Amino acid sequence: MDHASRTAPPAASTRMVDVLVPVALDQTYSYRVPRGMELKAGDLVGVPLGPREVLAVVWAENANPDPRLHNRLKDVSEKLEVQPLKGELRSLVDWVANYTLGPRGMVLRMCLRMGENLGPERLRAGVRLVGDPPRRLTPARRRVIEVLSDRLLHGKSEAAKEAGVSAGVIDGLVDEGTLTIEPLPPPPPPPAPDPAYGQPDFTPVQRGAVDAMRALAANGTFHVALLDGVTGSGKTEVYFEAVAETIRRGKQSLILMPEIALTGQFLDRFAQRFGVRPLEWHSELTPRTRARNWAAISEGSASVVVGARSALFLPYADLGLIVVDEEHDQAYKQDDGVHYHARDMAVVRAHIAKIPIVLASATPSVESEVNARKGRYQRIALPSRFGGQHMPHIEAIDLRREQPARGRFISPRLAGEMKAAIERREQSLLFLNRRGYAPLTLCRACGHRFACTICDAWLVDHRFRQRLVCHHCGFSMPRPPACPHCAAEESLVAVGPGVERLQEEAAALFPEARTMVLSSDLITSIETMRSELSEIAEGRVDIIIGTQLVAKGHNFPRLNLVGVVDADLGLSNGDPRAAERTWQLLNQVIGRAGREQGRGVGYLQTHQPEHPVMKALIACDREAFYASEIDLRERTLYPPFGRLASLIISAGDRPSAEGFARRLVTLAPRDERVVVLGPAEAPLAVIKGRYRFRVLVKSARGFDLSDYLRNWLALGPKTKGNLKLEVDVDPQSFL
Numbered sequence: 001m002d003h004a005s006r007t008a009p010p011a012a013s014t015r016m017v018d019v020l021v022p023v024a025l026d027q028t029y030s031y032r033v034p035r036g037m038e039l040k041a042g043d044l045v046g047v048p049l050g051p052r053e054v055l056a057v058v059w060a061e062n063a064n065p066d067p068r069l070h071n072r073l074k075d076v077s078e079k080l081e082v083q084p085l086k087g088e089l090r091s092l093v094d095w096v097a098n099y100t101l102g103p104r105g106m107v108l109r110m111c112l113r114m115g116e117n118l119g120p121e122r123l124r125a126g127v128r129l130v131g132d133p134p135r136r137l138t139p140a141r142r143r144v145i146e147v148l149s150d151r152l153l154h155g156k157s158e159a160a161k162e163a164g165v166s167a168g169v170i171d172g173l174v175d176e177g178t179l180t181i182e183p184l185p186p187p188p189p190p191p192a193p194d195p196a197y198g199q200p201d202f203t204p205v206q207r208g209a210v211d212a213m214r215a216l217a218a219n220g221t222f223h224v225a226l227l228d229g230v231t232g233s234g235k236t237e238v239y240f241e242a243v244a245e246t247i248r249r250g251k252q253s254l255i256l257m258p259e260i261a262l263t264g265q266f267l268d269r270f271a272q273r274f275g276v277r278p279l280e281w282h283s284e285l286t287p288r289t290r291a292r293n294w295a296a297i298s299e300g301s302a303s304v305v306v307g308a309r310s311a312l313f314l315p316y317a318d319l320g321l322i323v324v325d326e327e328h329d330q331a332y333k334q335d336d337g338v339h340y341h342a343r344d345m346a347v348v349r350a351h352i353a354k355i356p357i358v359l360a361s362a363t364p365s366v367e368s369e370v371n372a373r374k375g376r377y378q379r380i381a382l383p384s385r386f387g388g389q390h391m392p393h394i395e396a397i398d399l400r401r402e403q404p405a406r407g408r409f410i411s412p413r414l415a416g417e418m419k420a421a422i423e424r425r426e427q428s429l430l431f432l433n434r435r436g437y438a439p440l441t442l443c444r445a446c447g448h449r450f451a452c453t454i455c456d457a458w459l460v461d462h463r464f465r466q467r468l469v470c471h472h473c474g475f476s477m478p479r480p481p482a483c484p485h486c487a488a489e490e491s492l493v494a495v496g497p498g499v500e501r502l503q504e505e506a507a508a509l510f511p512e513a514r515t516m517v518l519s520s521d522l523i524t525s526i527e528t529m530r531s532e533l534s535e536i537a538e539g540r541v542d543i544i545i546g547t548q549l550v551a552k553g554h555n556f557p558r559l560n561l562v563g564v565v566d567a568d569l570g571l572s573n574g575d576p577r578a579a580e581r582t583w584q585l586l587n588q589v590i591g592r593a594g595r596e597q598g599r600g601v602g603y604l605q606t607h608q609p610e611h612p613v614m615k616a617l618i619a620c621d622r623e624a625f626y627a628s629e630i631d632l633r634e635r636t637l638y639p640p641f642g643r644l645a646s647l648i649i650s651a652g653d654r655p656s657a658e659g660f661a662r663r664l665v666t667l668a669p670r671d672e673r674v675v676v677l678g679p680a681e682a683p684l685a686v687i688k689g690r691y692r693f694r695v696l697v698k699s700a701r702g703f704d705l706s707d708y709l710r711n712w713l714a715l716g717p718k719t720k721g722n723l724k725l726e727v728d729v730d731p732q733s734f735l
């Protein structure tokens, strides 16, 4: 910089803005606004950052940087012609970043996942027959002319496909003057959902809840309702009324789902109620659909959006309602990148936007249950099933007394019930939350166990894929013919069951029955998953064998029997939420039984029928479960009576990770409202070659734990080299 430019006032404009860039940075950067460019907070802009041009959002106008820096600032290069991010969304980004300690830029990034193309839609080419046939008329050319004989405009690629020719044949006809190329008009926007399209008749039990839903949506102010209805009570139909009311008010609704891959049935039900399908938002959208949907959401033409957790961060033009379906579901917690809980952040968004939110579940999280008990959330209850169906009857099968045969996992009693169900032409569901064939493979001769080389985990035998697979890093290897340790041949045995092994057993027990395994690792695409689920719903499967994928939200009309193969599975680890999870998962999966006809029955194969969770399940005693769990959390000051955060320290070698974790803990600011536990080696001590230590931070309920952590980490040693520190506020996983 030369002397003159420092003293003379710059010729360029002196306006400046602070922009936030969607990368892993927390702070904003100042840029100059070129003359003639009008910018306000929320505008999307292109800015030079280092050697690149990047997308950014104006976070604050009239920024006030050091005036001496002014001449070193670069200019905003362009303003994008899209809707600006509203103040409401920018506040959410700031709030989430502040709460989770995630970099603001990374939170912003979730708002900007609109795919590559932001410009206008590329026009598609159309062709029309206008002139005479060419002199040289090949059979291919004749077919094209036939297809276009109506002299209307056809899509070029469709016409080529219909005539069975390449695009080159069409281009040839264009050169001859036989056809013209004209742009196809863009497809008309899909019709808007119609709130009056297919409204059902509600039962007297449902009517009260429906009225409450409509009132909350009509009020349109911040209000949290817990729609607490047993499985099969019609929660979806009921919250659709809040959506209908929101459509009538001309505002947008967002319905969050834990597992968007499984929502085929949901989309159909939505169409039955509103005449069209809602707009979808999830990771499997093509870039073009993503760009189109993002634009429809930000312009306001999308009236209802159903999406996975990331849909919470979209730039709705005028959001009027949020519904969080299956609000208790763990899948709402994101555990990489920004660690956030979409249900909790949805409540924050509703609060900032001053709109109502409905949390729906048959098995509310302990947090939401406590909020309803304390009157912070309005409870809207549906205590019985729709259509007079009974809740399933639940029984324990005590595995200490009723053992399956050696190497088998289905007890004789459960097998007998399955046989009876098949004879009644009803479906059975075997539930086991374990993917693959067997969780462990060992050598009978020397005892060698197959473990992942870079994770602290056994390799899981996957027979469909014919490989041993690590569920933590994805490493896999073929099952070797001999033990790599002692070279014994044919000595390898599978230990324990996975769903694939259960299918083998079910097929051996009932050779005539049609079986199907549903497990996330076997899904090749959302479409195949949806078609498999409709095959089940149509009754073309007798025995369904599945992981937690089958527990969520499905309606299988012919399913009356659910067998939980290992009810104790989720209780054995030291997870403070183990009891809650087990209660929720088993209620949900057994809740698939007896929804439309006949009586549903659930069998719990367990070694501990006297465990409080099993007892509450068997007695269908929801009160007993929540009372004892709430009491326990209150005594131990676990959430929601206290707050938790985890620090996860990992490094390529054990001493670095442990050393850093120890140093960090010694620097924790003293505060009598905070307890720092650890560091301790993580239960999953090594993942992908990284050694992991955990620190658990517990505080009183009203305490600003995020602020405490921020101050602490600012004092802490810097993370250098491959050392990584992750902060997880309100952790759901303790592994």
Ligand SMILES: Nc1ncnc2c1ncn2[C@@H]1O[C@H](COP(=O)(O)OP(=O)(O)OP(=O)(O)O)[C@@H](O)[C@H]1O
Binding pocket: 200, 201, 202, 203, 206, 229, 230, 231, 232, 233, 234, 235, 236, 237, 361, 362, 386, 552, 553, 554, 555, 591, 595
């Ligand atoms: N008023 C109604 N009229 C017609 N059908 C209804 C009505 N209420 C509910 N149903 C039907 O009852 C079935 C169960 O409803 P729904 O799936 O909404 O229950 P749910 O409470 O969400 O259950 P879960 O928690 O198990 O997912 C569905 O097939 C639904 O279409």
Ligand SMILES: [Zn+2]
Binding pocket: 452, 453, 454, 455, 457, 470, 471, 472, 473, 474, 475, 688
């Ligand atoms: Zn691994």
